[in-house]
Amino acid sequence: MPHVITQSCCNDASCTAVCPVDCIHPTMDEPRYATAESLYIDPDACIDCGACVEHCPVDAIVADDRLSPDQQRFQQINASYFTAYPTVARSTPVSPVPSAENLSGIRIGVVGTGPAGMYTALELLNHRGVDIELYDRSVTPYGLLRTGVAPDHPDTKAMANLFDPALRKRNVSLHLGVAVGSDVSTDELLAHHSAVVFATGAATSRRTNIPGSELAGVHSATRFVGWYNGGVDEASASFDLSGQRVVIIGNGNVAIDVARILLSDPAHLARTDITDHALEALRSSSIREVVLLGRRGPAQASYTTPEFLALLNRSDFNVVIDPDEAAPDDLSRHQIVNDPVAAFKVQLAQEVAGRRPSGAARRLVFRYLTSPVRYSGTGAVAAVHVSRNTLASGHDGVVQAISGPEAEVIDTSLVLEAIGYRGTEVPGLPFDPHRGVIPNRNGRVLSDAEGDPVPGAYVVGWSKRGPLGVIGSNKRCARETVSCLLDDIGAGVVTAAPERAELVALLARRRPDAVGYDGWSRIDSAERSAGDRTGRPRLKLTDVDELRRAAAAL
Ligand SMILES: Cc1cc2nc3c(=O)[nH]c(=O)nc-3n(C[C@H](O)[C@H](O)[C@H](O)COP(=O)(O)OP(=O)(O)OC[C@H]3O[C@@H](n4cnc5c(N)ncnc54)[C@H](O)[C@@H]3O)c2cc1C
Ligand code: SF4
Ligand code: SF4
Numbered sequence: 001m002p003h004v005i006t007q008s009c010c011n012d013a014s015c016t017a018v019c020p021v022d023c024i025h026p027t028m029d030e031p032r033y034a035t036a037e038s039l040y041i042d043p044d045a046c047i048d049c050g051a052c053v054e055h056c057p058v059d060a061i062v063a064d065d066r067l068s069p070d071q072q073r074f075q076q077i078n079a080s081y082f083t084a085y086p087t088v089a090r091s092t093p094v095s096p097v098p099s100a101e102n103l104s105g106i107r108i109g110v111v112g113t114g115p116a117g118m119y120t121a122l123e124l125l126n127h128r129g130v131d132i133e134l135y136d137r138s139v140t141p142y143g144l145l146r147t148g149v150a151p152d153h154p155d156t157k158a159m160a161n162l163f164d165p166a167l168r169k170r171n172v173s174l175h176l177g178v179a180v181g182s183d184v185s186t187d188e189l190l191a192h193h194s195a196v197v198f199a200t201g202a203a204t205s206r207r208t209n210i211p212g213s214e215l216a217g218v219h220s221a222t223r224f225v226g227w228y229n230g231g232v233d234e235a236s237a238s239f240d241l242s243g244q245r246v247v248i249i250g251n252g253n254v255a256i257d258v259a260r261i262l263l264s265d266p267a268h269l270a271r272t273d274i275t276d277h278a279l280e281a282l283r284s285s286s287i288r289e290v291v292l293l294g295r296r297g298p299a300q301a302s303y304t305t306p307e308f309l310a311l312l313n314r315s316d317f318n319v320v321i322d323p324d325e326a327a328p329d330d331l332s333r334h335q336i337v338n339d340p341v342a343a344f345k346v347q348l349a350q351e352v353a354g355r356r357p358s359g360a361a362r363r364l365v366f367r368y369l370t371s372p373v374r375y376s377g378t379g380a381v382a383a384v385h386v387s388r389n390t391l392a393s394g395h396d397g398v399v400q401a402i403s404g405p406e407a408e409v410i411d412t413s414l415v416l417e418a419i420g421y422r423g424t425e426v427p428g429l430p431f432d433p434h435r436g437v438i439p440n441r442n443g444r445v446l447s448d449a450e451g452d453p454v455p456g457a458y459v460v461g462w463s464k465r466g467p468l469g470v471i472g473s474n475k476r477c478a479r480e481t482v483s484c485l486l487d488d489i490g491a492g493v494v495t496a497a498p499e500r501a502e503l504v505a506l507l508a509r510r511r512p513d514a515v516g517y518d519g520w521s522r523i524d525s526a527e528r529s530a531g532d533r534t535g536r537p538r539l540k541l542t543d544v545d546e547l548r549r550a551a552a553a554l
Contacts, residue, residue: 012472104129114143116461186428212375243413443481519551
């Protein structure tokens with residue numbers, strides 16, 4: 001009866017260290033970890049001890065005799081990893097866990113309280129004597145864990161329980177509602193800390209900028225996600241849900257999240273922490289079909305297998321794929337021979353293409369080998385003009401889509417572009433506009449891509465490596481950055497910080513209304529109480545003034 005890793009795995013690898021027979025892979029130290037969709041348990045090696053279960057922060061590990069019908073396929077997914085990579089041995093750690101050190105007198109600022117900032121704080125807390133100041137421009141902590149991760153993924157949202165104890169530590173101070181680069185400058189922050197770790201994420205969207213992008217009804221998926229997920233900047237946004245069809249550009253996990261929210265039975269969403277304004281709008285939505293446009297084939301689809309799999313047994317909508325588009329071309333057939341994940345994606349797409357649809361009134365249509373060429377309409381979008389693509393192998397061996405001429409027109413009144421995220425510049429800090437990241441070497445900020453380290457400045461998470469990887473990927477990333485920071489402390493490059501009183505006075509002058517841990521606790525309680533009254537985990541406040549009032553309430 002081996003155990004099995006299922007859908008909500010976020011790759012934080014907490015389970016690998018506790019497995020007595022080393023049968024969970026890839027570990028953080030293995031090269032395949034960087035691109036793994038999730039971790040997997042070797043069914044032939046697992047001794048069923050259950051030790052990993054309680055260490056999983058998202059309840060992703062299940063004994064195989066307790067798998068629900070929807071989870072059965074994960075047995076095959078776990079096993080096929082070890083069929084493809086049968087002798088996976090632990091290699092030398094890329095970023096070994098540093099031994100505990102005495103960091104008395106060292107004060108580290110961490111800018112951003114998303115997963116990367118929080119993992120950084122947790123790594124630092126392994127050492128004695130360090131003081132940590134956590135800053136976020138938002139009045140609520142946890143970055144995309146609160147405003148990105150979909151409301152119907154409560155297991156993943158529960159990662160906040162892992163981070164919350166760090167905020168309560170005596171040597172950790174929280175400063176919410178403080179924007180670094182405007183409320184306090186980067187130089188001021190560097191002057192008042194031994195070092196500052198920037199964990200500012202990648203908050204803006206990449207856009208197609210094709211003709212017609214300026215039409216009403218063409219939005220970034222980022223804006224839509226913020227709207228349903230409690231982003232204060234998107235609370236007043238509105239989306240026209242009166243048409244029958246939405247077209248989403250892109251087929252990554254964010255595109256899938258957005259499609260699922262658009263098509264879900266509102267009664268199901270009403271048990272989540274989706275915002276009230278989004279729930280009301282979705283209750284009166286006329287949307288019957290969401291079309292996802294992917295530029296390559298199923299073998300190269302951007303979504304992860306677990307997220308795709310979770311769509312297949314829904315009673316509120318059907319997943320539809322054209323059999324011709326599910327069939328792999330020659331290049332894909334060659335690719336899947338050595339790539340079990342790509343092979344499984346093709347297998348699943350073909351299974352879906354061959355299925356009879358259920359009686360559900362709504363449809364989620366996956367299109368492959370298609371790219372938008374332009375949007376048309378008078379004032380507002382009315383159609384997406386689409387090209388048919390072929391695949392070719394690029395110089396780097398990556399399979400690329402080659403756009404053909406315009407081949408098809410899809411009528412729609414709402415387009416959501418979900419083609420990726422992008423970091424933004426923190427004033428006063430170097431920025432690589434091409435990659436949308438803060439230039440760095442293993443987490444040490446550089447003056448430019450090939451330049452020298454900027455004294456005292458470090459970076460972690462999506463602002464370090466771009467918008468890649470899931471929540472747990474930031475743990476390894478934080479370990480690498482903190483390891484550089486510790487080396488620099490050991491080498492005397494990073495030294496004790498000046499008196500804290502000066503920092504406190506500066507912050508009090510610039511943001512007297514900053515929200516600390518007590519304020520956040522009051523917001524949290526207010527949201528949970530409001531949720532309790534309506535049978536939901538929480539009712540998110542989405543207005544900054546309202547949030548500040550809740551933080552100040554006694
Ligand atoms: C829509 C969406 C859904 C996702 N769903 C999942 C999922 O289900 N499971 C999963 O494992 N992963 C998911 N991810 C990925 C996951 O959210 C990321 O891996 C993770 O959030 C990246 O962490 P980060 O800390 O680098 O960035 P963020 O989470 O973006 O945090 C950055 C923080 O920095 C703050 N900040 C930025 N600039 C400043 C400044 N100048 N001053 C002060 N503060 C600043 C921001 O307010 C924010 O709080 C999802 C991502 C998206 C976009
Ligand atoms: S149940 Fe025990 S042996 Fe199996 S993967 Fe978990 S820790 Fe390892
Ligand atoms: S979420 Fe973490 S602990 Fe849970 S299965 Fe995935 S890697 Fe292991």
